[in-house]
Structures are given as structure tokens and as C-alpha cells.
Amino acid sequence: MHPTAARQAHVATPAAATRAASSQGRPALAAIRLLRGAAALWLCIAVAGQLLFAAYVAGFYGRATLAGTPERWNRVLAHGYVAGDHVFNAVLALHLLLAVVIVLAGAAQLLPALRRHAPAVHRWNGRAYMLCAIALSLGGLAMIWVRGGAAGDLGQHLGTSFNALLIVVFVAMAWRSARSGRLAAHRRWALRLFLAVSGVWFFRVGLMFWLAINQGPAGFDPDRFVGPALTTLAFAQTLLPLAVLELYLRALDSRRRALHWLAASTLALMSLATLIGTVAAAAGMWWPMLRPA
8 A cells, every 4th residue: 555545544544433433422412412301391391380389379378368268278178277276277378388489499499590600599499498398298297197187098198198208308318418519419319309399299280180181080089089090199199200200310321322212202201291280280270269259
């Protein structure tokens, strides 16, 4: 081979290898982008739905309280306001107030700009979020097991209690990882906490999705609010979102495109189901309570 040709071949070989590697990496990058886009889509739908839920809680329960007619809570909660039960009436009022606060704090905590440009605000907001989460969990457990009279059967109460206990565990893990400087682990525990805290919202959205696709009650008695569908939903409100999150995190850590596509497809389906459930909940559950009687 001519020396000049040899030198050209020597130079061209690494360049060709680089182009080949780049062309092989492009599909993987596209899959990762699609995965992150699917996650962002679901998160936008979920946060919007939670803000609607917070507006409903503030608009219905808050307005009834300020008007001095807390007995109107019982239009939704069978044993919400009990005349003479000052302690648990106050516990429920605080529970409802913190539900609004935690939705707003959670939405703010998910903003990357807050973490980048106002880290101190991010930290204090996170602490407030964790305290609210613990208070809501303990208050919910007290209303189920101490006050009694909560809607549903034992299976639903166990599912809700499981959710409350997981919230406490996730708060501890998120706090511990943040204090030790393991920020990547902290963000993952914080995401798990966000989903667990959203369990009450997931239950309502999941229920309305179930009613929408079945065109009415299926698998439960709507008058007594018991049945296998509701018991399943009481656990699925926690386990299903967490399972999807774990799939997403495993996909981010993996180089397998098949796993990327599986996670992205799952998130796309979750986005559709969440959107349907949110629209159905807003139209059939929340907005009717906000209209003048």
C-alpha cells in the first residue's frame, strides 16, 4: 500500500468507528428521551389533577368551615363532622387543611428551578412536606382505628393503613439520605414519598377511572361502599404507582432499549388512565360539590 493511502486508512478507521458507535447510540438516546418525556407527561397530568383536588378540598370543606356549617362535610364524609366530638372534628379539619398544603408543597418541590435557584427554599419546603406527610398519616390512622366509622370495610382500612405506614418509612429514608449527602438516593426516596402521599388522590382517580370504563359500579356495592374492587384499589393506590416508578428507575439505570420502551409505554398508559380518572373525578365528584346547593 502506498504510504499516503496507509496514513489515510489509519486516520479513517477511528473516525469510522466513532461514526458507527454514534449511530448505534442514537436509538438508545432516543429511547431515553422518550422515557423521560413519558414520565414528564404523566407528572404534568398528575400535578394538574392534584391541584384540582386541592381546589375542591379548599372550596368545599374550607368554605363550609368558614361559613360555620361544618356539618356540610357529611355530604361527602359519612362520619365527617360529629356534633360534640371536638377533638376529632379538629383532627379532621387539620387533616383537610394539610391535604391542601401538602399538594401545593409537593408541586413546588418537584420544580427543578426551585432546587437549582433557591436550594434553601427547596430544603425548607421539603421539611414542611415531610412533617405534613407524617401528620396526615398519623391523623388518618387515628380516624380509622380510634374514632372509627370510616367508609369501607376491614380490607380497605388495612390498605389505607399500609399506605400511611409506608409514608412514615419513606419520610425517614428521604430524610436520612438527604442528611448523609446521598442526593441521588434522596431524590428517589422523595419520589416514592410523593407517590405514597398521593395515595388518597390515586384512590379517587382510580375509582372514577374504574367507574368510567365500566359505565357504572362493578365489583362493589355502591350503597355500602364495600367489595373486592374497592379492596383491591385500597392496596393498588399505593402499590401500582410505586411499581411503575421502580420500572422507570430501573429503565433509567439500564442500557436495554427494550426496558426503556416498556417503561415508556407503561407510563403512556398510566398517563391516559390518570387523565380519564382525573376528568371523571372533576366532573362527577369534585365540581358538583363546588356548585351552589
